[in-house]
Amino acid sequence: MTEVETYTAPATPASPxxxxxxxxxGVAKLRQHAELxxxxxxxxxxxxxTGACPTIYKGKPMDxxxxxxxxxxLGFDPDGAxxxxxxxxxxxxxxxxxxxxxxxxxxxELWEVEASDNSVTWAGRKxxxxxxxxxxxxxxxxxxxxxxxTRYGTNPQEMLRSKCQAELAxxxxxxxxxxxxxxxxxxxxxxxxxxATATRQQPQQSRGLSAxxxxxxxxxxxEPVDAEVDGDDEFLTDIKNTVAGMxxxxxxxxxxxxxxxxxxxxxxxxxxxxxxxxxxxxK
Numbered sequence: 001m002t003e004v005e006t007y008t009a010p011a012t013p014a015s016p017x018x019x020x021x022x023x024x025x026g027v028a029k030l031r032q033h034a035e036l037x038x039x040x041x042x043x044x045x046x047x048x049x050t051g052a053c054p055t056i057y058k059g060k061p062m063d064x065x066x067x068x069x070x071x072x073x074l075g076f077d078p079d080g081a082x083x084x085x086x087x088x089x090x091x092x093x094x095x096x097x098x099x100x101x102x103x104x105x106x107x108x109e110l111w112e113v114e115a116s117d118n119s120v121t122w123a124g125r126k127x128x129x130x131x132x133x134x135x136x137x138x139x140x141x142x143x144x145x146x147x148x149x150t151r152y153g154t155n156p157q158e159m160l161r162s163k164c165q166a167e168l169a170x171x172x173x174x175x176x177x178x179x180x181x182x183x184x185x186x187x188x189x190x191x192x193x194x195x196a197t198a199t200r201q202q203p204q205q206s207r208g209l210s211a212x213x214x215x216x217x218x219x220x221x222x223e224p225v226d227a228e229v230d231g232d233d234e235f236l237t238d239i240k241n242t243v244a245g246m247x248x249x250x251x252x253x254x255x256x257x258x259x260x261x262x263x264x265x266x267x268x269x270x271x272x273x274x275x276x277x278x279x280x281x282x283k
Contacts, residue, residue, distance in 0.1 A: 048064050108125065121133060
């Protein structure tokens, strides 16, 4: 008579979380986050004092740490996170090119279909999904109110490309990019009401000041003035600290263009930018 062996399955290893209450799991995650925060701030405190730090984070270790923490969750190293993210007015945003990298890292495919100064089209698909396309034209950008940004006149193809990249990446990689804005989206920097009163003297027109004025839609100003500001002091302080870390009028021009691209610029913020421009010009 043949004996039949009885198979006994090996015991399944207990999960590390087995037996933990929801509170215990929450405390463990909080502890992990606190450790990450401490490490992120330690590095941010160092890097924001160096010349290797992106301009927008100079002297702002808390913002840099926030970017590093967000980037870590998406697989970025600290320096990569500072290049990929920006923090303005309490919101963490991501540059369009970095959104593409995150989508590709999630297994998505993205490619450019066609590009010209009038129209750019990108296509992509998530793993196992169907192809999706996004097209941004100058007409669409104008209708959406984006073309007041001077870069749509100087580099329209690149601006339209960024719009396509951000929109497409969020369509096919919605999970990783949830809650993130791109640098081309107005909502990322929705302006808060700021009232400013000032008396200014019109100067002789100069090329540099005119460039700033065009970017912020204000007349060139030569002399700093005192302004009574009733509004978001934190935002104005943020602007002041940012431009204080800039060392050239070129940086000021680029910053002014970027700020104008994100929405209406409060009068008080315009004056802060102009004052810093004048300081650098006199050096």
